[in-house]
Amino acid sequence: MVRAPRIRLQRKNEILKNKLVSLATMVEESVKLAVKAIRERDSKLSASVIDGDKDIDRIEIEIEEDCLEILALHQPVAMDLRFITGVYQIINQLERIGDLAVNIAETALLLASETPLNIPSDYYFMAEKTQNMLKNALDAFVNMDDALATRVLADDDEVDMMKHKLHSNFEERLVTELERRHALTHLFLVSRHLERISDHSTNIAEDVIYMVTGEIVRHGHGNLE
Numbered sequence: 001m002v003r004a005p006r007i008r009l010q011r012k013n014e015i016l017k018n019k020l021v022s023l024a025t026m027v028e029e030s031v032k033l034a035v036k037a038i039r040e041r042d043s044k045l046s047a048s049v050i051d052g053d054k055d056i057d058r059i060e061i062e063i064e065e066d067c068l069e070i071l072a073l074h075q076p077v078a079m080d081l082r083f084i085t086g087v088y089q090i091i092n093q094l095e096r097i098g099d100l101a102v103n104i105a106e107t108a109l110l111l112a113s114e115t116p117l118n119i120p121s122d123y124y125f126m127a128e129k130t131q132n133m134l135k136n137a138l139d140a141f142v143n144m145d146d147a148l149a150t151r152v153l154a155d156d157d158e159v160d161m162m163k164h165k166l167h168s169n170f171e172e173r174l175v176t177e178l179e180r181r182h183a184l185t186h187l188f189l190v191s192r193h194l195e196r197i198s199d200h201s202t203n204i205a206e207d208v209i210y211m212v213t214g215e216i217v218r219h220g221h222g223n224l225e
Contacts, residue, residue: 009074016066016087017142020094023059024138027094030056030101031134031197035127037108038190041116049105056098063091079211086211090141093200093207097134100193100200107186107193117183120169123190126162129155130194130201137204146212152205153217159198166191 030049037045067088070076076084111117133155140149170188174181206217 005074009070009076009080012066012070012074013080013083016063016070016084019059019063019066020087020091021138021142023056023063023091023094024141026052026056026059027098027101028131028134028138030098031104031131034101034104034108035124035131037105038111038119039124041108041112043109043112046105046108046112050102053098053102056095060091060095060098064088067091079214082211082214086207089207090204093203097197097200100197103193104190107190110186111183114183115180117180117187119187120166122162122166122169123187123194126159126166126191126194129159129162130198133159133198133201134204137201137208140205140208141211144208144212146209149205149208149212153202156198156202159195163191163195 030052033045034049036042037049067084070084074080133152136148136155137152139145140152166188170184173184177184203218209215209217
């Protein structure tokens, strides 16, 4: 028979999970809109991403306080403890992804104010791959699916390769389009921001693996085969 304290902890965990899913939805939408603002040169979309970041920060702090309260009052152990600490880690990753979406939106604002710049399709391929990684990492959390989380880790190398390709393109264009070097530099930074989003998505996937299995796979630890 499940004791009352255990039932209360389960309810707290479920509320915590729902709040994290709401935060994740907001962050996913911010990344999507920021990329769309780049593609469509849409200043209003950029502004909406920038303005929405304060709500992401507010919810992140709220969930963080919930985690600390549960740790203090319920003293969870085993899988419950892994779940709470995992949530704590994931919300920090989501907050940073939100900040990177703001950075992309700010670049979109800058590019919209200048003469249109040719943006290679590779930027959008990279953005799509990055957004898929984020979605899969969050789906892995929702379903506690360590197999899906492991697939996210494998995708990170592909995003890194895309960024290196765009870096080569950037260096070539600096020579041939010197008068656009300011805009080109900001455009290249978008690939840096996308790469960082993929890194944070990888971290979320690693947190999910830890929550489900208790195995630490950061920094080359663990067996990902």
